[in-house]
Amino acid sequence: MKIAIIDYGAGNIRSLAFALERLGETDLEITNSGDKILAAERVIFPGVGHASYAMLQLKKYGLDTLIPKLRQPFLGICLGMQLMCNQTEEGNVNGLGIFDTSVIKFKPLLKVPHMGWNKVMWYKNPFNEVIPSMEWYYFVHGYYAETGVQTVGLTEYINDFSAVMRQDNFIGCQFHPEKSGAGGSVFLEHFLFDEEMFSKKGETMA
Numbered sequence: 001m002k003i004a005i006i007d008y009g010a011g012n013i014r015s016l017a018f019a020l021e022r023l024g025e026t027d028l029e030i031t032n033s034g035d036k037i038l039a040a041e042r043v044i045f046p047g048v049g050h051a052s053y054a055m056l057q058l059k060k061y062g063l064d065t066l067i068p069k070l071r072q073p074f075l076g077i078c079l080g081m082q083l084m085c086n087q088t089e090e091g092n093v094n095g096l097g098i099f100d101t102s103v104i105k106f107k108p109l110l111k112v113p114h115m116g117w118n119k120v121m122w123y124k125n126p127f128n129e130v131i132p133s134m135e136w137y138y139f140v141h142g143y144y145a146e147t148g149v150q151t152v153g154l155t156e157y158i159n160d161f162s163a164v165m166r167q168d169n170f171i172g173c174q175f176h177p178e179k180s181g182a183g184g185s186v187f188l189e190h191f192l193f194d195e196e197m198f199s200k201k202g203e204t205m206a
Contacts, residue, residue: 001192004040005030006080008057009049016046016077019178023189032061041072042192047079051103051143052091054083068096073198074170075191081165081172082145090143099165099172101148109158113142120153120163120175131190135183137163137175145174169198 003020005013007030017028029036037043045067047054058064067074067084076084085095088103095103106112122133144161147154153164155174165172171191177184190197 001025001042002027002029002040003042003044003192004037006037006043006045006063007032008054008061008063013046016044016178019185019188020192023185023192025192032057032063034062034066037063037066037070043067043070043072043074045074045076045080045083047077047081047083048140049079050091051079051083051088051095052093054079055091055093055095058083058096064096068098071169073191076170076172077178078141078174078176081162081174082141082143084165084170084172085145088143098167098170099145099148099150099162101146101150101162101165103143103145105143106158112158113140114144114157115140118155118157118175120155122164123152123154131183131186135186137173137177137180137183137187139175141174145172 003025005028013030020028082088082103083095084098085101085103086097087094089105117136118139119134120137147160147162150165150167151162152166154160155163163174177187
């Protein structure tokens, strides 16, 4: 399977590539080329870094207009998911508008950033059919996507936030599946190989 990992100079790409290779996927293209992204069967948008810099890089390569038009399964991770939202308080930049919600900064009622293991509660949707609810995943983030109609997985830290969002072929996860052990591997495996997941709508928070 041809997998494109979007390279915008800020993502934790090597650890993600290793996680995919452990699942037997070696046809990986780390790229910022629109043509190569269009040709891929799966696209992954990793994220570590600052939102304003990442959006500048996406615009530089024309990916800000390309990504929302993609039709193959697409996964945004951490900052990648946040940039798929309407806008973010980090740098006060507009996002890609795939998920109809905003990204805001945690209030310092507990330690910020939210760093470490936490649970995800799934709503009734294709994920919930194949991935156990209340599984543990690894998070590192100081901003979070507010819950909305496209939220399919919820986590609590200071307040509830979107751990996983979905819109048609687009999926976003706030946690790092490549750092989340067996649970993260199962999540990636279903994104890669479970075609039926993308043909089911399921329920969200609406």
